[in-house]
Amino acid sequence: MTQTLLHSAQSSADSAPRSTLLEVRDLTMRFGGLLAVDSVSFDVGPTEIFAIIGPNGAGKTTVFNCIGGFYKPTAGQVRMAGHDIAGLPSHKVARHGLVRTFQNVRLFKQLTVLENLLVAQHTQVESNMLKGLFKLPSYRRAEQQALERAVWWLDFMGIRQYANREAGNLAYGHQRRLEIARCMITKPRLLMLDEPAAGLNPQEKVELQQLIRKLRDDFQVAVLLIEHDMSLVMGVSERILVMEHGKPVVIGTPEVVKTDPRVIKAYLGEE
Ligand SMILES: Nc1ncnc2c1ncn2[C@@H]1O[C@H](COP(=O)(O)OP(=O)(O)OP(=O)(O)O)[C@@H](O)[C@H]1O
Numbered sequence: 545m546t547q548t549l550l551h552s553a554q555s556s557a558d559s560a561p562r563s564t565l566l567e568v569r570d571l572t573m574r575f576g577g578l579l580a581v582d583s584v585s586f587d588v589g590p591t592e593i594f595a596i597i598g599p600n601g602a603g604k605t606t607v608f609n610c611i612g613g614f615y616k617p618t619a620g621q622v623r624m625a626g627h628d629i630a631g632l633p634s635h636k637v638a639r640h641g642l643v644r645t646f647q648n649v650r651l652f653k654q655l656t657v658l659e660n661l662l663v664a665q666h667t668q669v670e671s672n673m674l675k676g677l678f679k680l681p682s683y684r685r686a687e688q689q690a691l692e693r694a695v696w697w698l699d700f701m702g703i704r705q706y707a708n709r710e711a712g713n714l715a716y717g718h719q720r721r722l723e724i725a726r727c728m729i730t731k732p733r734l735l736m737l738d739e740p741a742a743g744l745n746p747q748e749k750v751e752l753q754q755l756i757r758k759l760r761d762d763f764q765v766a767v768l769l770i771e772h773d774m775s776l777v778m779g780v781s782e783r784i785l786v787m788e789h790g791k792p793v794v795i796g797t798p799e800v801v802k803t804d805p806r807v808i809k810a811y812l813g814e815e
Pocket of ligand 1: 578580599600607
């Protein structure tokens with residue numbers, strides 16, 4: 545499959561451009577007596593690279609979990625392309641084009657690298673039981689396309705040579721790339737990356753920054769990331785939300801955030 549073909553398939557998943565793709569309003573999450581997220585609001589544009597930063601325990605992952613369908617927020621709204629997704633389970637959130645990676649890579653470690661990408665497409669491949677049972681042409685065609693897409697993404701991520709290796713046996717950096725490929729193969733509109741640079745060496749971090757930009761540029765996907773690596777955050781993000789103790793401190797460009805005295809005190813001052 546050529547890059548052009550795949551590119552047009554990916555782009556066709558996008559509908560008309562909107563100024564806001566993800567809208568988070570007054571998001572609040574309470575765990576018993578702990579207010580982990582306290583009235584957080586922000587927007588992510590259709591092709592924006594947006595980061596959430598803050599000290600440990602600031603509430604970043606909880607925001608992700610509320611947006612991605614892992615927690616039902618105590619209060620507040622989450623809208624994806626105008627659709628209310630707050631409290632929907634993650635598989636329904638994914639249908640709105642929002643997918644995520646995890647702080648600790650989550651792959652099917654016993655399956656091969658290629659199989660991981662085939663499984664990721666199972667909701668999109670025509671999996672009608674009867675069609676599958678009788679191996680109707682449309683079913684075989686869909687299977688073939690899924691295989692071609694998987695191989696294409698392995699090439700794109702530079703891990704095709706490991707296609708038949710068990711995912712759990714890949715080097716950590718390659719597992720991270722596979723996890724991102726597994727998200728991208730579902731043609732998302734918003735890719736959420738939870739600490740994608742964790743565990744990567746300096747060279748891999750540079751490559752990750754290039755990869756995030758390329759994914760956005762080539763596939764018009766918005767990226768929402770949580771990251772502790774400041775050089776990656778400042779290098780790749782267009783806007784940054786800084787959180788502390790569950791509350792938003794400031795939202796702005798890297799230049800604004802870097803020089804904001806509240807941020808320096810809350811976070812960057814610790815570096
Ligand atoms: N399921 C949960 N039950 C109870 N408390 C939780 C739960 N998840 C998170 N918390 C608490 O909510 C607060 C925010 O945690 P969260 O993981 O969102 O922070 P974070 O900014 O992502 O931190 P880190 O950078 O260390 O990952 C912390 O005090 C944490 O202990």
